[in-house]
Amino acid sequence: MSPRYAEEFAGDSHVGLVRTDNEDAFLVAPPLFAVADGLGGHEAGEIASSIAIDTVLDDAPRAADAKALGRAVRHANAAVIEAAERGRGRSGMGTTLTAAMVDGTRIAVAHVGDSRAYLLHLGTLEQLTQDHSMVADLVRQGQITAEEGRHHPNRSVITRALGSDPNMLVDTFEAEAAAGDRLLLATDGLTGFVPDDEIAQVLGSARTAQDAVDMLIDRALAAGGPDNVTTVVVDIGGRPGREPRQPGAPRWTARVLWVLAAIAIVAVAAWAANSYARSQAYLIAEDGVVVVYEGVPGDLAGLSLSWRSEESTVAVNSLDAITANRLADGIRVDGLDAARDLLDGYRAQVATETPPASAP
Numbered sequence: 360m361s362p363r364y365a366e367e368f369a370g371d372s373h374v375g376l377v378r379t380d381n382e383d384a385f386l387v388a389p390p391l392f393a394v395a396d397g398l399g400g401h402e403a404g405e406i407a408s409s410i411a412i413d414t415v416l417d418d419a420p421r422a423a424d425a426k427a428l429g430r431a432v433r434h435a436n437a438a439v440i441e442a443a444e445r446g447r448g449r450s451g452m453g454t455t456l457t458a459a460m461v462d463g464t465r466i467a468v469a470h471v472g473d474s475r476a477y478l479l480h481l482g483t484l485e486q487l488t489q490d491h492s493m494v495a496d497l498v499r500q501g502q503i504t505a506e507e508g509r510h511h512p513n514r515s516v517i518t519r520a521l522g523s524d525p526n527m528l529v530d531t532f533e534a535e536a537a538a539g540d541r542l543l544l545a546t547d548g549l550t551g552f553v554p555d556d557e558i559a560q561v562l563g564s565a566r567t568a569q570d571a572v573d574m575l576i577d578r579a580l581a582a583g584g585p586d587n588v589t590t591v592v593v594d595i596g597g598r599p600g601r602e603p604r605q606p607g608a609p610r611w612t613a614r615v616l617w618v619l620a621a622i623a624i625v626a627v628a629a630w631a632a633n634s635y636a637r638s639q640a641y642l643i644a645e646d647g648v649v650v651v652y653e654g655v656p657g658d659l660a661g662l663s664l665s666w667r668s669e670e671s672t673v674a675v676n677s678l679d680a681i682t683a684n685r686l687a688d689g690i691r692v693d694g695l696d697a698a699r700d701l702l703d704g705y706r707a708q709v710a711t712e713t714p715p716a717s718a719p
């Protein structure tokens with residue numbers, strides 16, 4: 360392997376402000392870097408994403424060879440499928456995987472799902488990967504705009520992932536970067552909530568790869584942080600050239616400003632989490648009947664983000680077993696109207712299955 364590899368790199372992951380589990384995983388093992396976004400819930404997503412990352416690390420090539428990296432991703436797919444068959448995790452678990460191998464200014468990428476690789480190339484942000492998602496297909500077909508895609512109700516539906524199809528296709532390609540470029544790998548917890556121009560601005564202004572990683576995660580949290588958020592940043596050919604820092608305000612002023620900035624970030628995050636929760640709703644089983652809540656189930660740092668909205672007379676045990684099972688944990692929907700529509704559906708289901716009591 361060439362001894363010339365990226366000198367500066369960083370990665371981090373945050374559970375976000377709404378979820379209790381982090382199903383994302385990432386890898387910073389130069390010259391190999393990767394992010395994965397697990398699917399499946401109940402810890403299965405975590406198992407899928409970590410198996411994928413471990414396998415690609417074991418099987419990665421020794422050079423920035425996209426085809427060989429693609430083979431490692433296919434091995435990772437087989438490993439996730441096999442784990443589920445053996446009862447590790449559960450069937451139906453899956454994960455995205457976006458892996459990059461950096462050799463000097465050469466980047467090899469292998470990619471499946473809706474996590475992304477971007478390159479800030481000569482100051483301009485380029486998305487290197489194409490999402491394998493329903494919304495990306497609609498945008499490519501010209502049926503909706505990219506901006507509409509960001510708010511589309513099916514924006515989290517992906518069309519390709521590791522863990523289901525033994526013949527899964529992997530996108531592979533190689534790109535030539537320039538010294539001073541920045542490579543970003545990120546899960547949709549970042550890219551679904553922080554617009555590209557903001558990502559470009561952070562990548563262009565952060566002093567170090569670590570600063571860029573921290574700032575991007577902060578932006579996702581400030582946008583409500585509803586999903587797990589993971590970023591890996593690699594400075595191609597080392598850190599981009601920066602002007603030496605100007606002598607400025609005395610240090611204590613800087614510290615006060617940092618504290619104020621931190622307070623502001625927490626306040627904005629709390630406000631954003633609250634307004635995100637207000638846009639959500641869920642149905643849950645309580646005392647044997649279906650109850651509608653505004654907000655999201657669970658709590659955040661001890662704070663509840665749900666408000667009881669309406670109780671129904673729909674008995675959970677009068678519904679089909681799958682629905683009853685899902686109601687035990689709560690079924691999340693986009694807003695109260697959607698929750699009421701779903702409840703009306705249950706009422707209809709009960710009405711058709713239960714013959715009316717005979718008239719007196």
Ligand code: MG
Pocket residue numbers: 396546547548586587
């Ligand atoms: Mg995600």
